[in-house]
Amino acid sequence: xxxxxxxxxxxxxxxxxxxxxxxxxxxxxxxxxxxxxxxxxxxxxxxxxxxxxxxxxxxxxxxxxxxxxxxxxxxxxxxxxxxxxxxxxxxxxxxxxxxxxxxxxxxxxxxxxxxxxxxxxxxxxxxxxxxxxxxxxxxxxxxxxxxxxxxxxxxxxxxxxxxxxxxxxxxxxxxxxxxxxxxxxxxxxxxxxxxxxxxxxxxxxxxxxxxxxxxxxxxxxxxxxxxxxxxxxxxxxxxxxxxxxxxxxxxxxxxxxxxxxxxxxxxxxxxxxxxxxxxxxxxxxxxxxxxxxxxxxxxxxxxxxx
Amino acid sequence: xxxxxxxxxxxxxxxxxxxxxxxxxxxxxxxxxxxxxxxxxxxxxxxxxxxxxxxxxxxxxxxxxxxxxxxxxxxxxxxxxxxxxxxxxxxxxxxxxxxxxxxxxxxxxxxxxxxxxxxxxxxxxxxxxxxxxxxxxxxxxxxxxxxxxxxxxxxxxxxxxxxxxxxxxxxxxxxxxxxxxxxxxxxxxxxxxxxxxxxxxxxxxxxxxxxxxxxxxxxxxxxxxxxxxxxxxxxxxxxxxxxxxxxxxxxxxxxxxxxxxxxxxxxxxxxxxxxxxxxxxxxxxxxxxxxxxxxxxxxxxxxxxxxxxxxxxxxxxxxxxxxxxxxxxxxxxxxxxxxxxxxxxx
Ligand SMILES: Nc1ncnc2c1ncn2[C@@H]1O[C@H](COP(=O)(O)OP(=O)(O)O)[C@@H](O)[C@H]1O
Ligand SMILES: [Mg+2]
Numbered sequence: 001x002x003x004x005x006x007x008x009x010x011x012x013x014x015x016x017x018x019x020x021x022x023x024x025x026x027x028x029x030x031x032x033x034x035x036x037x038x039x040x041x042x043x044x045x046x047x048x049x050x051x052x053x054x055x056x057x058x059x060x061x062x063x064x065x066x067x068x069x070x071x072x073x074x075x076x077x078x079x080x081x082x083x084x085x086x087x088x089x090x091x092x093x094x095x096x097x098x099x100x101x102x103x104x105x106x107x108x109x110x111x112x113x114x115x116x117x118x119x120x121x122x123x124x125x126x127x128x129x130x131x132x133x134x135x136x137x138x139x140x141x142x143x144x145x146x147x148x149x150x151x152x153x154x155x156x157x158x159x160x161x162x163x164x165x166x167x168x169x170x171x172x173x174x175x176x177x178x179x180x181x182x183x184x185x186x187x188x189x190x191x192x193x194x195x196x197x198x199x200x201x202x203x204x205x206x207x208x209x210x211x212x213x214x215x216x217x218x219x220x221x222x223x224x225x226x227x228x229x230x231x232x233x234x235x236x237x238x239x240x241x242x243x244x245x246x247x248x249x250x251x252x253x254x255x256x257x258x259x260x261x262x263x264x265x266x267x268x269x270x271x272x273x274x275x276x277x278x279x280x281x282x283x284x285x286x287x288x289x290x291x292x293x294x295x296x297x298x299x300x301x302x303x304x305x306x
Numbered sequence: 307x308x309x310x311x312x313x314x315x316x317x318x319x320x321x322x323x324x325x326x327x328x329x330x331x332x333x334x335x336x337x338x339x340x341x342x343x344x345x346x347x348x349x350x351x352x353x354x355x356x357x358x359x360x361x362x363x364x365x366x367x368x369x370x371x372x373x374x375x376x377x378x379x380x381x382x383x384x385x386x387x388x389x390x391x392x393x394x395x396x397x398x399x400x401x402x403x404x405x406x407x408x409x410x411x412x413x414x415x416x417x418x419x420x421x422x423x424x425x426x427x428x429x430x431x432x433x434x435x436x437x438x439x440x441x442x443x444x445x446x447x448x449x450x451x452x453x454x455x456x457x458x459x460x461x462x463x464x465x466x467x468x469x470x471x472x473x474x475x476x477x478x479x480x481x482x483x484x485x486x487x488x489x490x491x492x493x494x495x496x497x498x499x500x501x502x503x504x505x506x507x508x509x510x511x512x513x514x515x516x517x518x519x520x521x522x523x524x525x526x527x528x529x530x531x532x533x534x535x536x537x538x539x540x541x542x543x544x545x546x547x548x549x550x551x552x553x554x555x556x557x558x559x560x561x562x563x564x565x566x567x568x569x570x571x572x573x574x575x576x577x578x579x580x581x582x583x584x585x586x587x588x589x590x591x592x593x594x595x596x597x598x599x600x601x602x603x604x605x606x607x608x609x610x611x612x613x614x615x616x617x618x619x620x621x622x623x624x625x626x627x628x629x630x631x632x633x634x635x636x637x638x639x640x641x642x643x644x645x646x647x648x649x650x651x652x
Contacts, residue, residue, distance in 0.1 A: 203408065204413065206414070207479075209400065211431065212399070213431060222419075225418045226416070299418075
């Protein structure tokens with residue numbers, strides 16, 4: 001187990017190097033000169049040139065990249081080109097917002113997905129099952145931003161149940177969390193259903209019935225714990241998709257999280273900020289994947305050894 | 307043996323359990339009659355596919371519907387017909403008055419709960435014991451079934467135990483609430499020979515201690531001779547012979563029983579002399595006309611191939627074979643039987 005953990009931690013390094021390199025190269029390719037954007041309209045060529053020198057943008061690309069990596073290793077993520085504040089501060093201010101949104105979205109993904117999956121499985125091939133699975137298919141296919149806009153139009157503008165945009169109270173969280181969580185919920189529902197149907201055919205379920213266990217406990221105790229083992233992996237993968245989804249969702253709902261920070265930074269060609277925030281999101285993603293892997297291994301060893 | 311004076315606790319009458327798949331009807335159990343008396347062991351023997359497991363699952367009312375359905379018959383347990391019992395009534399009976407252990411010890415325990423917890427559950431369901439007390443009783447049960455250091459073992463999950471140990475756990479779970487009837491469906495088939503003997507011994511001991519009646523399902527005549535008081539021989543969903551264990555071995559009546567006896571491996575017999583019954587069990591959705599065993603029977607006549615024999619009853623002995631009826635015109639049953647015991651003696 002320790003060796004496994006060490007190996008996984010070492011594997012993270014090339015992943016993060018790859019991510020920074022990709023972001024660096026892509027940012028070089030997009031048109032627009034950060035020095036010009038910073039200098040503002042009407043700046044003279046000399047002024048722009050001076051800014052470019054200050055930012056180190058006149059160095060060869062390889063030098064720029066390597067010095068960035070070197071700084072990051074030392075814990076220095078640089079400063080935002082636009083605001084001149086440390087990148088780390090900019091991210092840390094917004095990170096709690098994104099994490100809170102991600103948390104509630106995952107709650108919706110898991111609770112809604114697992115519940116729908118169980119109901120569909122226990123009523124296999126019934127009208128309820130077919131209906132729920134059609135809804136789930138729809139849930140997977142809906143684009144996030146469209147669902148978000150529809151929810152705003154219907155519940156915020158129309159019924160005025162929720163604020164249209166912004167952040168602060170719990171009612172601000174509900175619509176964006178639904179927007180972000182439904183796609184995952186649909187996938188989790190389908191996975192839970194399939195896994196549940198597999199588990200209730202097992203011999204140990206027959207044993208539980210022969211012991212006189214109530215039907216409800218057979219489903220929620222004996223079957224569910226086994227059925228959730230493969231679902232955990234799916235939830236982990238959904239977390240990745242969900243982090244990507246925050247970018248669009250935060251923009252649609254005007255939430256000042258890391259997702260929106262990335263969009264704004266890209267728009268301003270604010271390379272250190274783009275690099276830093278994407279690096280953060282990547283680390284988050286890698287950590288969650290590692291946790292999922294660990295818990296899956298832990299839970300699955302009992303099943304595998306059978 | 308003296309079982310004849312004891313009270314009958316289970317009486318199965320004309321039980322028919324069929325499976326419906328598409329247009330086909332599979333008559334897995336098709337008119338089975340037998341009874342079990344308090345404290346005795348009834349064996350049900352027959353080759354694989356003869357309907358033994360479906361019979362036992364029918365008694366537990368655990369046939370998945372669809373595709374299966376108990377279409378006819380009665381299952382009287384202590385005078386009450388289980389087939390008219392509610393699902394809730396059945397649930398209270400399962401694991402409490404009637405228990406069952408299965409052939410597959412490796413997969414019959416839930417992999418994500420400790421074995422102690424799985425045994426304790428029986429006490430909590432049926433005796434409403436609080437968690438702690440149920441756990442202590444589970445540990446006692448593990449001790450009773452001969453598991454060393456039961457306090458430690460109780461906390462382990464099934465994957466930490468060997469097949470034999472797991473079957474002991476299954477037995478502990480099944481006997482936890484001191485059921486009046488235990489159905490053991492091939493409890494030793496999946497185990498090594500030495501473990502097999504230990505488990506059979508254990509079952510026999512516990513049965514004597516607790517006074518439980520046992521239905522011992524097996525395809526192994528050796529197991530029958532070691533454990534059973536009376537035996538029902540099953541073939542293609544029907545009982546073909548039903549008698550006490552001594553008569554079965556000394557004077558087997560049905561040619562199928564005779565065939566099964568010839569195929570027991572014994573210490574004093576060479577393996578080469580072992581005879582398997584020729585041919586194979588016919589598929590249950592395509593049974594031959596007349597007696598189902600006729601295509602494999604060395605004595606079959608035209609009568610056997612056209613008309614199905616009834617179960618002939620002679621006191622406590624029953625046999626489903628034309629040979630013992632007045633309409634028989636082949637070689638006399640006595641000669642056949644003499645032939646068989648001669649073969650067995652060799
Ligand atoms: N779910 C099912 N669907 C259709 N046929 C079944 C099903 N379960 C059992 N059967 C049929 O019932 C017959 C008897 O099975 P079973 O009682 O398991 O035999 P045994 O325990 O004597 O080996 C088998 O031949 C099988 O074809
Ligand atoms: Mg069987």
